[in-house]
Each structure stands twice: as C-alpha cells, then as structure tokens.
Amino acid sequence: MNKYAHVINIGIQNTLVYRMNFLFRSAFSLIPLFATLSLWRAIYAGQTGPVAGYTLAQMTSYYLVVTIVDSLTAVTEDDWQIAADIKDGNISQFLLKPIDYLTYRLCLYSAGRLIFTVCAVVPVTLFVLAQRKNFVLPADVSTVAWFAVSLVLTGLLQFFISYTMALLAFWVVEVSTFIFILFAFEYIAGGHLFPLDILPAGALRALEYTPFPYQLFFPVNIYLGRVTGSALYLGLLTQAGWVLAAYCLARVVWSRGVRHYSAVGG
Amino acid sequence: MPSPKLHSTAEADRGLSSSQPGAGLRRYGTIYAALWRNSVVREMGFKTNFILWIVVEMLWFALQITFMAVIYRHTDRIGDWSKWQVVFLMGTSHLIQQLFTALFLVNCVQVSEHVRTGRMDFFLLLPVNTRFLLSLRQIDLGAFVNAGTAIAVMCYAGSQLSLAPTFGQVFAFLILCAGGLLVHYSLMFLLTSVSFWTVKAQGIVWGYYNLFNLARLPDAAFRGGFKVFFTFVLPMLLVSNVPAKVIIKKLSSPGDAALLLLLAAICFVVSEFGWRRSVRRYTSASS
Numbered sequence: 001m002n003k004y005a006h007v008i009n010i011g012i013q014n015t016l017v018y019r020m021n022f023l024f025r026s027a028f029s030l031i032p033l034f035a036t037l038s039l040w041r042a043i044y045a046g047q048t049g050p051v052a053g054y055t056l057a058q059m060t061s062y063y064l065v066v067t068i069v070d071s072l073t074a075v076t077e078d079d080w081q082i083a084a085d086i087k088d089g090n091i092s093q094f095l096l097k098p099i100d101y102l103t104y105r106l107c108l109y110s111a112g113r114l115i116f117t118v119c120a121v122v123p124v125t126l127f128v129l130a131q132r133k134n135f136v137l138p139a140d141v142s143t144v145a146w147f148a149v150s151l152v153l154t155g156l157l158q159f160f161i162s163y164t165m166a167l168l169a170f171w172v173v174e175v176s177t178f179i180f181i182l183f184a185f186e187y188i189a190g191g192h193l194f195p196l197d198i199l200p201a202g203a204l205r206a207l208e209y210t211p212f213p214y215q216l217f218f219p220v221n222i223y224l225g226r227v228t229g230s231a232l233y234l235g236l237l238t239q240a241g242w243v244l245a246a247y248c249l250a251r252v253v254w255s256r257g258v259r260h261y262s263a264v265g266g
Numbered sequence: 267m268p269s270p271k272l273h274s275t276a277e278a279d280r281g282l283s284s285s286q287p288g289a290g291l292r293r294y295g296t297i298y299a300a301l302w303r304n305s306v307v308r309e310m311g312f313k314t315n316f317i318l319w320i321v322v323e324m325l326w327f328a329l330q331i332t333f334m335a336v337i338y339r340h341t342d343r344i345g346d347w348s349k350w351q352v353v354f355l356m357g358t359s360h361l362i363q364q365l366f367t368a369l370f371l372v373n374c375v376q377v378s379e380h381v382r383t384g385r386m387d388f389f390l391l392l393p394v395n396t397r398f399l400l401s402l403r404q405i406d407l408g409a410f411v412n413a414g415t416a417i418a419v420m421c422y423a424g425s426q427l428s429l430a431p432t433f434g435q436v437f438a439f440l441i442l443c444a445g446g447l448l449v450h451y452s453l454m455f456l457l458t459s460v461s462f463w464t465v466k467a468q469g470i471v472w473g474y475y476n477l478f479n480l481a482r483l484p485d486a487a488f489r490g491g492f493k494v495f496f497t498f499v500l501p502m503l504l505v506s507n508v509p510a511k512v513i514i515k516k517l518s519s520p521g522d523a524a525l526l527l528l529l530a531a532i533c534f535v536v537s538e539f540g541w542r543r544s545v546r547r548y549t550s551a552s553s
Contacts, residue, residue: 032476046341177322184322194337
C-alpha cells in the first residue's frame with residue numbers, strides 16, 4: 001500500500017507546477033457561469049413565481065453546487081495522459097513493474113483533484129459569497145453526510161468512465177474525438193447545462209437508466225434536498241451499482257487492451 | 267514544418283519581383299492559394315478524423331440549441347427575445363465562430379509553440395509579412411461544413427419567424443459578421459502575442475476561446491458592469507447580437523452597428539501594436 005502513497009505524493013508535487021494554470025482555469029470558468037445565472041435571472045424577471053419547480057434561489061444554487069461538485073470530481077487531464085501513455089508506449093514499464101496501472105492512475109487523479117480544489121477554493125468561494133443572497137445551505141447534517149458519500153461515488157464513476165474511454169487508445173490512434181463526444185453527453189445528460197428535472201418527464205425517466213445523472217445531477221440534488229427518504233437510498237445504491245459496473249468494465253477493457261498492445265516506441 | 271508547404275510557399279514567392287501596381291496583392295493572393303492547397307492535401311490525409319471532428323462540433327451545437335429549447339419550455343421570453351429569435355442568434359454566433367475556427371484558430375494556438383521551439387526564426391526570415399503567414403497558414407476545412415450547419419439553422423429559424431430580409435439587410439449582416447470576425451481574430455492574436463513574454467500563453471488563449479460562448483446569448487439578459495465590460499472592452503455581446511438583430515429587425519438604432527465596426531477597427535489596430543512590441547522581444551530558442 002505504501003507505494004501508492006508515494007504515487008499520491010508524486011502526483012501532488014507534479015500538479016503543484018500547474019497551480020497558476022488551475023487558478024486561471026477555475027476563475028475563467030466563472031464568467032460563463034455568471035452569464036448563465038444572468039440568463040436565468042432575466043427569465044425570472046419576466047415571470048411571477050417559480051419556473052419549472054425551482055425558485056430563483058434554488059436555480060442559482062443548483063449552478064453553484066454544480067460548479068463545486070465539478071471542481072472536486074471532474075476528470076480534466078487524466079484521460080488525455082492515459083491515452084498518450086498508451087500511444088507512446090509508456091505503459092510498457094507498468095506492465096513490467098509490480099504496480100497496478102488503474103490504482104496508480106486513481107492515485108494521480110485524486111492528487112490532481114486535491115490540488116485543483118485547493119486552487120479553486122478562493123475564486124469559487126468569493127463567487128458564492130457574491131451570490132449568497134441566492135445560495136441555499138443544506139437542510140441538515142445528514143444531508144451533508146449523504147452529499148459527501150455521493151460525491152465520492154461521483155468521483156469514482158467519473159474516473160472509471162474516463163479511464164475506460166481513454167483505453168480506446170489501444171485500438172485507435174486518435175481518441176480525442178471519442179473523448180469529446182462522450183464529454184458532450186456527460187455535459188448535457190449529467191446536468192451541467194440545466195437541472196435535468198426541467199426536461200419533459202419522459203426524457204428524464206429515460207436518462208435515469210443511464211449513468212450520466214449519477215455523474216453530477218444526483219449529488220447536487222441531494223445537496224439541495226430534492227431527494228430524500230427511500231429515493232435517496234435507492235439512488236445511492238444505483239450510483240454504487242454504476243461505480244461497480246464501470247470498474248468491472250475498466251478491468252475487462254484493460255485486460256483485452258493489453259493483449260492487443262504492441263508497445264509502439266516503448 | 268512539413269516540407270511540401272515550404273516548397274510551395276517558396277514557389278509562390280518566385281513571381282514577386284514584378285513592380286506593377288497591385289502586384290503585392292496578387293502575390294499574397296498566390297501565397298494564400300498555395301496555403302489553401304496544402305490544407306486540403308493535409309486534411310484529406312486523415313479522412314475519418316476529419317468527419318469525426320465535424321460530428322463533434324455538430325453535437326456541441328445541437329447541445330446548445332437543446333439548452334435553449336428546454337429553457338423555452340418554461341418561458342416565452344428572455345428579456346424581449348422570443349425562442350426563434352434566440353435560435354437565429356445562436357446560428358449567427360456559431361457561423362462567426364466556425365469561420366474564425368476555419369481561418370484562424372489553429373494558427374493562433376500554434377504561435378506559442380513556434381516561440382517555444384524557436385521555429386519562429388523560420389517565419390521571420392521568409393520574405394512575406396510574418397503576421398500574414400502566422401495567422402493564415404492552415405485552413406480548417408471541417409469548420410466550413412459547420413458554418414454551413416449554422417446557416418441552415420439560421421434559415422430554419424428565419425422561416426419560423428417568417429422573415430424576408432431585403433438585399434440591403436443581408437449585405438449589412440455580412441459586413442457586421444466580418445466585423446465580428448475581425449474582433450475575435452484581433453483579440454485572439456493579441457493574446458497569442460503574450461507567448462513572447464511567457465510560454466504559458468496557450469492556457470490564456472484557450473481561456474479566451476471559452477468566452478466566445480458568451481456571444482451566443484441575447485444581450486437583453488445582461489445588465490450592469492458585466493454588460494459594459496463585454497460590450498466595450500471585450501465586445502462579445504456585440505459580435506453576433508448586432509448582425510443577428512439586423513435580420514430579425516431588433517436593431518433600434520444604427521449606433522450599435524457603428525459601435526461594432528468601430529471597436530473592430532480599434533481591436534485590430536491595438537493587436538497590430540501589441541504584436542509589433544512583442545515580436546521585438548523574440549529571442550530564438552533552438553540552436
């Protein structure tokens with residue numbers, strides 16, 4: 001186990017180099033966020049009462065919590081790096097050493113998220129404070145606890161899905177288009193653009209059979225207190241199920257990929 | 267630097283020494299034609315990838331439109347914009363953005379790489395305007411296909427609004443789109459000039475590119491400092507709002523149109539100034 005602690009340590013040191021980059025990135029991403037919030041404010045200005053079951057405060061909070069969850073769990077560089085490792089033959093060394101590539105990558109991902117979160121804390125907190133009039137806090141401690149559990153599951157799910165996608169590099173030379181296509185689906189079906197329950201009921205029901213809502217929408221909903229009771233437990237179980245499924249898929253794809261691997265340039 | 271391009275640029279240079287008036291323009295025309303030929307050859311080398319990138323762009327465009335469609339299930343207006351007016355605006359914005367991608371994006375992103383590797387030497391030595399060559403080297407043909415999608419969406423939205431634009435309106439629209447394109451290009455090129463000061467400019471360039479998405483949104487949604495900043499400093503809220511408003515007859519006064527063209531001219535002059543100052547700082551990196 002000790003060797004993976006080393007990996008995390010190395011990961012932290014490597015990503016610290018990008019701290020300014022992370023700070024800029026999280027600060028820049030607040031501008032489109034502000035634009036989206038302004039758009040909603042203009043919509044609420046033309047109406048009386050809630051829109052699609054959300055008050056203005058709830059809608060604003062939705063996007064703010066999305067930003068927080070995203071900072072904590074989004075996969076940014078890892079999939080590109082994994083694909084590059086495979087393409088350039090760098091993974092040969094992992095096949096020879098007593099180290100598990102998936103665990104190794106998971107350690108690096110956690111280290112990267114840790115550093116990103118530390119960098120993003122200042123701009124995101126300032127932004128949330130500026131919007132505090134419309135920011136709702138979680139109802140009680142158990143909500144916070146379940147939110148945290150769901151957040152960890154979200155992180156794992158995001159990671160395993162991106163990891164599996166990056167492993168496509170065993171078969172195709174250029175994976176970036178596939179990564180972008182997947183990202184597009186995650187973006188809309190995960191709830192980045194808008195809360196999924198403002199969709200027509202049929203579309204929402206269909207999405208619930210995919211892992212996408214559990215990558216973002218579900219934890220945000222827990223935070224906002226929109227899932228409670230048995231729906232909460234069922235949702236967490238489903239989310240855990242998706243994590244397990246994604247993990248198994250990642251393992252299977254890896255073992256098949258390695259058999260296909262030809263160590264180009266390695 | 268792939269050698270075929272080198273070769274054909276040199277070839278284009280051969281007919282230069284003629285001193286007729288207009289020869290300069292013709293010469294640059296010939297060079298640009300050669301750059302186009304190279305880009306076509308290069309793109310056709312990766313056909314699957316070429317098509318997949320078009321799919322990616324269409325998907326993201328569809329996604330943005332879905333966002334608006336979902337919002338308009340719950341409201342009739344954003345400010346004073348109706349659903350199809352916003353769709354028309356998104357089409358305009360997508361058109362300008364894709365034309366920018368087709369002509370300039372890759373070239374702008376690559377500048378910092380040229381500085382870092384010292385390949386800039388080569389561009390400075392060629393007997394052509396360096397900025398011309400750096401800005402227009404590669405043409406992204408797939409983006410023209412996406413610009414076509416944008417026009418199709420605009421036509422559909424236009425028919426939903428039962429618009430019948432006059433020739434004059436279409437002409438004004440095209441001029442204003444060109445102005446918007448010039449704003450995007452000038453600001454982006456100004457930012458790439460930063461790479462002469464720090465090698466990390468690529469991050470800044472991508473950060474700025476994200477701001478392009480602001481241009482899709484109706485200006486009526488914004489107020490206060492945000493609106494002032496993105497109208498007068500980084501005119502994202504003019505770039506596609508003004509041309510779109512000409513066609514959908516929302517333009518209240520010609521003032522906005524004049525402002526867009528004026529800001530486009532200012533942006534271009536400022537970027538030329540910034541570029542000249544930056545290139546003076548260049549110290550080769552290789553050798």
